[in-house]
Amino acid sequence: MEDGYAALAGRLAGAAAEARRVVEEAHTREELEAARVRFLGRQGEITLVLRSLGKVPAEARPELGRLANEARAEVERLVEERSRALDEAELERRLEAEAVDITLPGTVPLPGTYHPLTLAWAEVERIFTAMGFEVAEGPEVETDWYNFQALNIPRDHPARDMQASFYFTPDVLLRTQTSPVQVRYMRSHTPRLPVKIIAPGRVFRRDDDATHSPVFHQVEGLLVDEGVTMGDLKGVLDVFAREMYGKLARTRFRPSYFPFTEPSAEVDVSCTLCGGAGCRVCGGSGWLEILGAGMVHPDVLRNGGYDPEVVSGFAFGMGIERVAMLRYGIDDIRLLYGGDVRFLRQFRPAGEGGDQA
Numbered sequence: 001m002e003d004g005y006a007a008l009a010g011r012l013a014g015a016a017a018e019a020r021r022v023v024e025e026a027h028t029r030e031e032l033e034a035a036r037v038r039f040l041g042r043q044g045e046i047t048l049v050l051r052s053l054g055k056v057p058a059e060a061r062p063e064l065g066r067l068a069n070e071a072r073a074e075v076e077r078l079v080e081e082r083s084r085a086l087d088e089a090e091l092e093r094r095l096e097a098e099a100v101d102i103t104l105p106g107t108v109p110l111p112g113t114y115h116p117l118t119l120a121w122a123e124v125e126r127i128f129t130a131m132g133f134e135v136a137e138g139p140e141v142e143t144d145w146y147n148f149q150a151l152n153i154p155r156d157h158p159a160r161d162m163q164a165s166f167y168f169t170p171d172v173l174l175r176t177q178t179s180p181v182q183v184r185y186m187r188s189h190t191p192r193l194p195v196k197i198i199a200p201g202r203v204f205r206r207d208d209d210a211t212h213s214p215v216f217h218q219v220e221g222l223l224v225d226e227g228v229t230m231g232d233l234k235g236v237l238d239v240f241a242r243e244m245y246g247k248l249a250r251t252r253f254r255p256s257y258f259p260f261t262e263p264s265a266e267v268d269v270s271c272t273l274c275g276g277a278g279c280r281v282c283g284g285s286g287w288l289e290i291l292g293a294g295m296v297h298p299d300v301l302r303n304g305g306y307d308p309e310v311v312s313g314f315a316f317g318m319g320i321e322r323v324a325m326l327r328y329g330i331d332d333i334r335l336l337y338g339g340d341v342r343f344l345r346q347f348r349p350a351g352e353g354g355d356q357a
């Protein structure tokens with residue numbers, strides 16, 4: 001080979017100088033690896049010098065070998081350093097990209113609130129179950145027999161006019177009241193005593209104006225046992241009124257008429273706003289009507305499979321909308337169906353105890 005000491009030493013110095021520049025300018029891992037291969041790989045420029053040492057004259061070999069080894073060691077070290085520098089730059093970039101600004105304001109989750117009807121419904125259930133009443137249910141799609149006939153309201157009865165109904169067929173309709181649950185429950189539990197239930201749920205009537213919704217909510221109450229009297233009814237409703245409307249709430253019974261009770265009464269509670277003195281809410285009378293009630297008619301007991309000679313019972317029915325309005329001071333029933341969050345947000349957040357926010 002022509003390669004003498006001077007030529008090899010020159011190649012080595014040139015390769016080393018080039019390696020320093022190329023490694024320094026490597027800005028990616030790929031570029032750095034390419035540089036390493038170019039100088040230190042199996043066909044690398046420095047490697048080839050080392051491999052050709054065998055062909056140089058013996059007296060030049062040690063010195064050239066030392067220079068070549070030094071050049072290789074230097075380039076290895078430079079690659080190593082550059083590699084670490086790239087690692088650090090990469091880490092720096094990631095930290096910057098993933099940085100979280102903990103001084104930014106957080107996103108506050110808006111919890112929903114219970115609808116006042118839900119709150120009133122739950123409160124009614126709480127009060128009556130505490131007195132030993134069981135919560136019962138009936139279907140919203142009801143037969144004419146359960147909704148009317150079993151409750152002493154035959155087809156031509158004028159009471160039907162008060163409850164304009166949604167009919168599917170002449171015999172099937174959306175229930176207009178929760179009262180049919182009285183008969184359903186009695187028939188499926190006779191001869192068990194006492195029958196002591198409340199039945200909350202949706203009811204449907206074909207009127208729709210500013211003060212009536214075609215869908216609204218009622219709670220039915222029924223207590224049947226031996227020796228049940230009107231006094232029991234008054235006692236239970238007094239407890240309800242005080243629990244729902246405050247310790248000072250009183251009740252008043254006015255004679256009324258319902259086909260399924262005899263005698264029947266409409267029950268008032270002392271005005272929740274003025275306490276009975278008379279104000280705008282109670283129209284100056286001091287009283288607010290809250291429900292209908294009475295002693296279960298013998299026909300209804302018979303339709304339920306109970307003997308009116310042996311047992312007696314009381315029943316009552318109230319609108320949950322009315323309860324919610326009186327309890328929470330809501331003066332327009334349309335607020336209950338409007339879905340206006342400015343209104344709804346004023347009530348207790350879902351999932352929290354207590355009654356009102």
Ligand code: DAH
Pocket residue numbers: 176177178179220221258260261291292293294315316317318
């Ligand atoms: N069902 C009646 C209505 O919707 C309310 C009612 C009145 C229910 C008297 C009763 C009752 O159980 O005894 O108007």
